Amino acid sequence: MTPIFYDTHAHLDDDDYKADFADVLARAQGAGITKIIAVATDFASSRRALALAEKHEMIYAAVGWHPDNAHQAPADIRAELRALARHPKAVAIGECGLDYYRLPSPQGGSPAADPGYKRKQAEIFQQQLEVACETGLNCIIHQRSSFADLFAQIQPFAQRTLGVFHCFGESVERLHSILDLGWLVSFTGIVTFKNGQNIRDAVAAAPLGRFMLETDSPYLAPVPYRGKRCEPAYVKEISETVALVKQCSAAELSAATCKTAQNFFRKLA
Numbered sequence: 001m002t003p004i005f006y007d008t009h010a011h012l013d014d015d016d017y018k019a020d021f022a023d024v025l026a027r028a029q030g031a032g033i034t035k036i037i038a039v040a041t042d043f044a045s046s047r048r049a050l051a052l053a054e055k056h057e058m059i060y061a062a063v064g065w066h067p068d069n070a071h072q073a074p075a076d077i078r079a080e081l082r083a084l085a086r087h088p089k090a091v092a093i094g095e096c097g098l099d100y101y102r103l104p105s106p107q108g109g110s111p112a113a114d115p116g117y118k119r120k121q122a123e124i125f126q127q128q129l130e131v132a133c134e135t136g137l138n139c140i141i142h143q144r145s146s147f148a149d150l151f152a153q154i155q156p157f158a159q160r161t162l163g164v165f166h167c168f169g170e171s172v173e174r175l176h177s178i179l180d181l182g183w184l185v186s187f188t189g190i191v192t193f194k195n196g197q198n199i200r201d202a203v204a205a206a207p208l209g210r211f212m213l214e215t216d217s218p219y220l221a222p223v224p225y226r227g228k229r230c231e232p233a234y235v236k237e238i239s240e241t242v243a244l245v246k247q248c249s250a251a252e253l254s255a256a257t258c259k260t261a262q263n264f265f266r267k268l269a
């Protein structure tokens, strides 16, 4: 029997899937992927993710605002986010967080613009943490080149909501500081990359029950699809590498990661 896995992070509303969406879902089901969380990046994307969830039983949505788009967000996103979060298939807030990799200056813009972008990211992240606590939903966290600031910002919320650091790519030490808070991590196809040893070290250090699997589709396709469009079916390849690193069976990994996701995304049916 094919072991069952969930893709806990996929950008299914991306234009990349417009042409062959039904095939993408069929391939996922064929690979044993039974649930997919469609993760949003702004309000329009949140509405698209919810529409997909309404149409397809296996799809659920995370509603939220990505830090890379924070500069385009209204000053206060809380009222609309609360309304989106009330949807029965809205299972998380996100993705949300801080991203200092995509500030203006590393991309050739003016360094003078960076502090304003950082401030807006922090405000939009703060509002999402507040709504997560109010609604009882957990958060999907995006962190890039911003660990210290992000870790400081989540402290006041750490006992009132939970977050998953998605696409975890940090040190084992940082992994432990996240797990010590009671929060989780999730791993993408980078775990299969030749240069992904640091991710495999983090997988080895993360106990079963404290991490989930994801593709981050359409990005980060695992080997042997590296460089191509990623899709939820490829959780299978990710799970095979993770099972090797954990020295566990596919069935054990399936049971542990699905149970972790059921506990984290409480509205998953």
Ligand SMILES: [Zn+2]
Binding pocket: 009, 011, 039, 095, 216
């Ligand atoms: Zn993402």
